[in-house]
Amino acid sequence: MCLSISTRTSTMALITFSGYPSSGKTRRANQLKEHLDRRLADPPYNDLRQTVAILSDDSLNVDRSSYKGTVPVLFPSLSNDVVDSRSxxxxxxxxxAAIQRQxxxxxxxIVDALNYIKGFRYQLYCAAREFKLRVCTVYVVATPELCKRWNIERLDDRGxxxxxxxxxxxxYEEPSSMVRWDSPLFTVPWSESDVPIELIWKAITEGNVKPPNAGTQAVPKAPSDALHTLEQVSTSLVRAIMAEQGASGVLGGHVALSLSETLKLQVTLPxxxxxxxxxxxxxxxxxxxxxxxxxxxxVEKGMVDWSEEGVAxxxxxxLEENLRG
Structure with missing residues (x-):
């Protein structure tokens, strides 16, 4: 009974924050963490060792200068400050990489970062599906003028x-509730005093867990001796058919073949x-x-059996399919 309760109440989720730089994402992420920590301290979660973690550029020591990137054509005056986008x-x-590790x-x-490119948010969504996580996106909204002012007023030398x-x-590529990788989407304007904890809590505890799609799953590798097994077994089977046909003189029907002491099978021939x-x-x-x-x-929808029995x-x-008639 205890196991079923733990399975039902146990939660793991990926919450992606997005917004302009210096829009207040870190403050909102800390607000959310405080709410979640309090809820996880109460039954039925308090005995499940549930945790809330925040990952950010600051926690990973990623310098702000890494995001200079490529300056748009709309801003030719900035061309002297262009750096290689590799950083x-x-x-x-x-x-x-840190998200996958944690x-x-x-x-x-909670991913407290710019997450300003929709392709990167999609990448996070795919990773979440691979690990069978519930997801949601928190869009922290502030005007460019406010972001610029708050950036100047920062006291941590991280502006x-x-x-x-x-x-x-x-x-910046704004998130949209119309696309699956940004949904469910919760918008928090600068004028709001707190995050919508009730809606976010419901999303990460009751939301649908989408299964991994084919594009997110690791492809199982064939064993190193698969090609050798394929050649050897198919050659042995051809020899066995020719030997049985010559020895019995019977044309067609169900034929019992023995490729080894342990590998025996039947084939229906024309x-x-x-x-x-x-x-x-x-x-x-x-x-x-x-x-x-x-x-x-x-092969198609299933994994391949590379044993001798499977190949045979x-x-x-x-043969039965292609030798009919």
Whole structure:
């Protein structure tokens, strides 16, 4: 009974903050963490070791200058301050790697960062689906004028240069509740005193957990001896069919084959004499198809069985399908 309660109440979620630089995201993230910590301290969560963690550029020591990036054509006056965008990509990669490391079964992870590119928010959404997390996005809204003023008034020496701030505001891609990777979306304007904790709590404890899609799942690798098994088993099967046909003189029907002491199977052959060249052609075609599976790791919707029995049965099925009539 205790296990079922823990399974039902245990929560893990990814909460993505987004907004202009210096718009107040960190203040909102801390507000949210305080609310969540209090709720997790009460039953039925207090005995499940649930935690709330915040990841940010500050906690990862990512310098603000990393986000200078590429200045838009709309701002030619900033061209002297253009730097290679590789530093910006590295900053996002550092954040993403930290998110993947910190995701755990009983953690609510708050990502307090710019998250201003919709492609990066989609990447976070895919990671959340892979780990079967509930998700939501908190959009912290402030006017550019307020952000610039608050950036100047910062006392922690972590402000953005005026050029970088203008650049980031110009490039900001606003989240939308109409796209799945930003939903559910909670907008918190600067005039609000607190975050909508009730709505966010409901989203991360009762929201749907979407299954991973094919694009987010690791592709299972074929074993290192898969190609050897494929060649050996298919060759042995061709030899066994030719030997059985020559020994029995019976054309077609159900034929019992023995490839080894442990590998025995049946194949249904057409009522005619099969030539070695015909079977060899079938074998080459089969091997060509299966080599693709070795590279991709899957065939259609299922995982591939690379044991001798699995390869032999697939070759038998292939022969029966292609030798009909």
């Amino acid at each position: 910006e990509k590295l900053a996002r990669a550092t954040l993403f 995701i755990s079964p009983n953690t609510i992870l 953005y240069s005026p050029e970088t701030l203008d650049n980031l505001i110009a490039r 009522a005619r004499s099969l030539t070695l060249s015909e079977l060899q052609r079938m074998r080459r075609q089969f091997v060509t198809v299966q080599k693709k599976a070795i590279t991709l790791g899957t 049965q697939r070759f038998v099925d292939y």
